[in-house]
Amino acid sequence: MNDIPLIVTTDWLAERMGDPDLRIADATVFMNFPEIGGPPKVESGRASYEQGHIPGAVYADLLGELSAADANLPFTVPSRDVFVDKMTQLGIGDGTYTVIYDQNALVGESVAASYWASRLAWQLRYEGFDHIAILEGGLQKWQAEGRRLSAEKTSYPMASFTGQRRTEMLATKEDVQRAIEDENTILINSLSPDEFRGNRPDDPRSGHIPSSENVYFGSHADEQTKTLFDDDQLRAAFEKSQALDPDKKVITYCGGGIAATWSALLLNKLGQPNVAVYDGSMNEWASDPSCPIVKSET
Structure with missing residues (x-):
């Protein structure tokens, strides 16, 4: 578990499906850019996740649950207690390793970057959890290779989370x-x-x-x-x-x-x-x- 690369391939993940220590998280948020300029419209990726996700993935809600609710700015880090509580509910914590992906969800622009996945990974490392990898190419690459999706709801046993904030x-x-x-x-x-x-x-x-x-x-x-x-x-x-x-x-x-x-x-x-x-x-x-x-x- 200590030698997990920062970024893993779809083959790497597929070979480990079913590992009881593996956790998979979908961190998608949609940003829709208007044609005439102005700020993007930001939407949760939960509905898309429910329609189809990588088998075994849970949905990590960066928009609604993993950003500071009372901040003047969007997407700033929540309190440690709020973040850790949500991670433990998702089953992400000690004794596990997590692969995070998103849907490259920058609507209106063509960009290949798993930045929502990297945001969740950064927050996890900020709170002291290192056993994380980003899935290269995200859900789009997984699908393009003909790999299976699932609409089944996933849950993992509650975890403990003992890392320290950096x-x-x-x-x-x-x-x-x-x-x-x-x-x-x-x-x-x-x-x-x-x-x-x-x-x-x-x-x-x-x-x-x-x-x-x-x-x-x-x-x-x-x-x-x-x-x-x-x-x-x-x-x-x-x-x-x-x-x-x-x-x-x-x-x-x-x-x-x-x-x-x-x-x-x-x-x-x-x-x-x-x-x-x-x-x-x-x-x-x-x-x-x-x-x-x-x-x-x-």
């Missing part, structure tokens, strides 16, 4: 403000190049945090096959930013702290252990007029 994995607005002038901290903006440049006429606060580098979260896998690019190609995407320097600290951010977890996961995969996610991301940063934002043409 506060260093979460960056605050104040951490980011300090990082702007800190040459030993690399800020990675995970949004699209257009969003990074601030090409949003409907949003005067679009753009990026000063000193941050743009490495688009949707550029790391083949859009057709959903297969992740090899490590050399992944490494090339991050090298210019110096984010792979083991002597640097890296903070990833995006719009709301979801895609940033995919970037953080890939940095971990490439050997950079010192990565934090700015949980509030641009949702928080842009809402504070005192926080500077840069627009650029290139």
Whole structure:
């Protein structure tokens, strides 16, 4: 159980189906982007899960149950007690290992990235649970290979969860403000190049945090096959930013702290252990007029 890769293939999962220690979790949330701009419409993936999921999967509700209900921002981490209670109910905890997937559910855009799965995986590691893998290509790849789906409701025995919270994995607005002038901290903006440049006429606060580098979260896998690019190609995407320097600290951010977890996961995969996610991301940063934002043409 200690040698689980950060990302596993569909073959890897299929070979382990039926293992009593295995847990499978569907973390899908749907984001529907309007054609004329504006914020996306966010919807639970539960109904889609109920129609068909990988056999043995439970549904982990990031939208309704695993984000802070009383926060001013969407998708920020809930209290530890709330999160751990839900994980133990799902059967995820000590003595188990979990494969997490999603449906690549960015409606209106073609992106191959399991960022909802990586969000749940990041939250689990943040709370001290390491026996987690992301399913490469998610449900789309599983289905494309002709593998079986199930509509049966799944449940596991209640688990115990004894890991400790790793506060260093979460960056605050104040951490980011300090990082702007800190040459030993690399800020990675995970949004699209257009969003990074601030090409949003409907949003005067679009753009990026000063000193941050743009490495688009949707550029790391083949859009057709959903297969992740090899490590050399992944490494090339991050090298210019110096984010792979083991002597640097890296903070990833995006719009709301979801895609940033995919970037953080890939940095971990490439050997950079010192990565934090700015949980509030641009949702928080842009809402504070005192926080500077840069627009650029290139």
